[in-house]
Amino acid sequence: MHQSTTGGGDGQAGEQPAIRADVDPxxxxxxxxxxxxRWASILNTAVDGIIVIDEQARIMIxxxxxxxxxxxxxxxxxxxxxxxLMPPEHAADHDAYVxxxxxxxxxxxxxxxxxVRARHRxxxxxxxxxxxxxxxxxxxxxxVGILRDLTSRKDAERRLNELQADLIRLARVSALDxxxxxxxxxxxxxxxxxxxxxxxxxxxxxxxxxxxxxxxADARADAILEKARREAHRAGSIIQRIRSxxxxxxxxxxxxxxxxxxxxxxxxxxxxxxxxxxxxxxYQAGLPTLRIDPVQIQQVVVNLVRNAYEAVKGRRGGRIxxxxxxxxxxxxxxxxxxxxxxxxxxxTDLFQAFKTGKRSGMGLGLAISRTIAQNHGGDLSVDxxxxxxxxxxxxxxxxRPQDEERTEDDxxxxxxxx
Amino acid sequence: MRIHIVEDDFGVRDALTELVSAFGFAARAYADGESFLxxxxxxxxxxxxxxxxxxxxxxxDVIRWLATQARAPRVVAISGKPRADIDAMLRELPSTPxxxxxxxxxxxAAYL
Numbered sequence: 001m002h003q004s005t006t007g008g009g010d011g012q013a014g015e016q017p018a019i020r021a022d023v024d025p026x027x028x029x030x031x032x033x034x035x036x037x038r039w040a041s042i043l044n045t046a047v048d049g050i051i052v053i054d055e056q057a058r059i060m061i062x063x064x065x066x067x068x069x070x071x072x073x074x075x076x077x078x079x080x081x082x083x084x085l086m087p088p089e090h091a092a093d094h095d096a097y098v099x100x101x102x103x104x105x106x107x108x109x110x111x112x113x114x115x116v117r118a119r120h121r122x123x124x125x126x127x128x129x130x131x132x133x134x135x136x137x138x139x140x141x142x143x144v145g146i147l148r149d150l151t152s153r154k155d156a157e158r159r160l161n162e163l164q165a166d167l168i169r170l171a172r173v174s175a176l177d178x179x180x181x182x183x184x185x186x187x188x189x190x191x192x193x194x195x196x197x198x199x200x201x202x203x204x205x206x207x208x209x210x211x212x213x214x215x216x217a218d219a220r221a222d223a224i225l226e227k228a229r230r231e232a233h234r235a236g237s238i239i240q241r242i243r244s245x246x247x248x249x250x251x252x253x254x255x256x257x258x259x260x261x262x263x264x265x266x267x268x269x270x271x272x273x274x275x276x277x278x279x280x281x282x283y284q285a286g287l288p289t290l291r292i293d294p295v296q297i298q299q300v301v302v303n304l305v306r307n308a309y310e311a312v313k314g315r316r317g318g319r320i321x322x323x324x325x326x327x328x329x330x331x332x333x334x335x336x337x338x339x340x341x342x343x344x345x346x347x348t349d350l351f352q353a354f355k356t357g358k359r360s361g362m363g364l365g366l367a368i369s370r371t372i373a374q375n376h377g378g379d380l381s382v383d384x385x386x387x388x389x390x391x392x393x394x395x396x397x398x399x400r401p402q403d404e405e406r407t408e409d410d411x412x413x414x415x416x417x418x
Numbered sequence: 419m420r421i422h423i424v425e426d427d428f429g430v431r432d433a434l435t436e437l438v439s440a441f442g443f444a445a446r447a448y449a450d451g452e453s454f455l456x457x458x459x460x461x462x463x464x465x466x467x468x469x470x471x472x473x474x475x476x477x478x479d480v481i482r483w484l485a486t487q488a489r490a491p492r493v494v495a496i497s498g499k500p501r502a503d504i505d506a507m508l509r510e511l512p513s514t515p516x517x518x519x520x521x522x523x524x525x526x527a528a529y530l
Contacts, residue, residue, distance in 0.1 A: 185471075188498035188519035193429035196437040199523030203440035224436055231429045275473040 049128075049147035053082045055140045057098050069128070069149050071121030082145075087117050087125050102141070110134055110143065115150065126151045186271045190235040197228035238271075253293050258331050258397070259283040259324055261294045265301035266322050273309050277318035284325045290397055292376055297333075297397070300369040300380070304335040304393045307365065311339025311390060330378065331399055336392040341385030350382065373397065420461065421530070423447045424454045424480060425469040425496070430519070434467065437523055441530055451475030455483065462489035465529055467517075470497040470507050478507050485512045494529050496521060 043050055044064040052061035059082050062074040070077075070085060077084065083091035097108055109116075110132045117125045127150040135142045204221045208214070263281065270279055305320065312318030319338040326332060342350065351370050370380040378397040385391045421438045423445060425431040431447045438445040448454040451472050460466055466484060470477035477495065484493050495511075497504050498519035508516060517525050 184500075185498040185519075189427040189430050191520040192498070193427075193433035195520055196430075196433035196523055196526070200433070200436040200440040203437075227429075227432065227436075231433070234429065 049145075049149070051082065051085075051145040051147065053143050053145070055098070055102060055142075057082050057095055060142065066147065069120075069126075069147065070118070085118055087119050090116075091119075098143075118147070186238055187235055190231040190238075193231040194228050194235070197224050197231065200224050201228070252295075253291050255289045255291055256294045258287050258290050258292075258297075258333065259285075261298050262301050262322065262324055262333055265298035266305055268298075269302045269305040269309075274313070274318065277309060277312055277320060280319065280321040282321060282323040284323075287324060287326055287331055288399055290331055290399065292397060293372075296372045297376070297395075300372050300395055301333060301335070303365040303369050304395070307393075308335050308337035308339070308391075311337040315339065326399065329399055330396040333395040333397075334392055337390040339385075339390040341387070341389055342382065342391045343386070344384070347382075347384050351380075369395075419443065419463045419465070421445045422454065422460050422464060422466040422491075424451060424466065424472065424477070426450055426472050427469070430469075430521075434521075434526070437526060438530070441527060443530060451477070451480045454480060459487050460484075460491045462491060464491040466491050466493050467526075468493060468495055470495050470504065471499055476507075478511055481511050481514055492529070 043061065046063060046065055049066040049069050050061060050063045051059060051066055053059055058079055059077050062072070062077050067073055081095070083094040086094060100106060101108070101110065109130065114130065115127055116130050118128045118130075119125055129148040129150055131146050133144045133146075135144055201221050201224045204217060204224070208217050208221075262283070266279065266281060301322075305322065308320040309318075312320065315338065317338065321334075321336045323334045323336075324332065325334070351366050366380070373380040373395050376397055378395065381394050381396070383392040383394070421443045423431055423434045423438070425434065425447070426449055428449075431449065435445045435447045446457070448457065452475055454466075455475065466480075468477045468480050468484075472480070477497075481493055481495060484490055493514055495508070495514045495516045496519060497507075497516065499507075504516065504518070508514065515529070
């Protein structure tokens with residue numbers, strides 16, 4: 001090389017023969033005059049993969065990041081056709097692309113950059129973000145590819161999505177877990193009634209056996225049986241409501257009346273709660289139907305009402321107001337309690353999933369509730385209250401869904417021709 | 419002898435009343451502690467079934483009040499609450515038999 005590789009300012013440079021540019025089988029002078037130790041250092045400390053090929057698609061430079069990404073040492077690939085790093089279906093056509101470009105100037109990837117798949121040494125394919133630039137040199141054109149491995153990012157995205165789905169479900173389950181004893185109690189009531197009614201009917205029959213049937217005794221037995229049926233029905237509907245909340249299911253949006261689902265959720269939440277707390281339901285009549293996932297939105301309401309119960313716990317005259325309303329673009333569900341309000345120092349982390357909330361377990365539920373609201377194109381906000389006022393949480397849901405269909409159209413029509 | 423039932427859940431209250439009647443006893447039912455107290459003290463030979471989880475005046479308060487009567491009736495506590503909650507409530511009370519929900523008719527009958 002033209003210049004000394006020592007004294008490059010960082011002591012490493014001298015020990016880095018790995019400037020693969022100087023392994024230059026075709027007699028090409030690497031990247032021209034700049035291929036010195038400094039270049040080597042830059043290339044090899046770059047986080048992104050860097051590959052330089054010549055007009056024949058032969059690899060000239062293959063930096064450290066590429067070695068890690070592909071599992072090849074630079075010496076193994078330099079001088080070979082870059083197609084070896086591509087999935088087979090593209091590898092076969094790549095030479096023709098390059099040649100076509102040289103002839104016609106028609107760009108498929110140069111100057112554009114896009115997500116493509118690359119082939120690891122072991123044959124597995126992995127996603128990379130590839131941008132390609134072109135550099136004219138005295139020895140002909142060279143193409144510089146900058147590669148970013150998307151595997152970990154994709155993995156992270158996927159894990160995040162899975163985690164989020166799990167969390168949403170988990171919150172549902174843990175809400176149920178906490179509600180468990182309350183529900184056992186609630187189911188106990190109709191079961192007790194049924195058992196006692198049946199015993200009472202048994203007694204009536206025993207008596208009828210001894211003393212003979214009378215129309216009056218039969219009517220009495222019928223009436224009791226009817227009451228037992230009513231209680232069985234009550235037990236069944238409790239179970240049904242719970243089931244709709246806990247069963248794992250794909251999110252599903254449909255047109256629903258907000259007031260109806262909010263009211264159902266409130267009914268469910270107050271089961272087993274302190275009955276000395278006053279629940280006020282103030283629903284605006286005539287709200288348009290919303291296209292939402294009713295179970296998820298109910299989950300949010302259950303969460304917020306449960307939090308409100310926590311907030312008024314042990315306070316005299318506990319009061320929770322659940323209201324619905326609308327502004328020009330949103331339907332609103334507000335849950336306001338008569339508790340002490342939310343202290344400033346808690347407020348900043350209130351919606352963070354893993355900050356331990358001052359109020360028991362509130363953080364996770366609120367983080368998920370906000371996620372759900374945002375997934376619907378809405379939001380969850382809070383007026384923390386304080387100084388005699390309780391907290392007021394407001395769920396905003398768009399009257400017209402703008403986000404649901406859009407995700408697919410967001411992707412510009414991709415030209416599949418690399 | 420009269421059977422008093424202090425229970426806020428309509429189904430349980432009504433079913434207990436039906437059962438006790440089917441056994442041939444006179445029953446009186448109250449939806450809360452307040453209405454039971456207003457009705458005046460029961461007779462010494464009466465039996466009072468008290469749900470521990472009443473709204474307003476609690477079941478424990480009703481039982482304590484009954485214990486202060488000169489000629490106190492027999493008292494049976496009933497509850498569907500978790501064991502720990504029940505124990506906490508009973509600890510502060512004069513020794514009182516307890517029936518957990520769901521109730522068995524035989525268990526009720528044993529006190530009649």
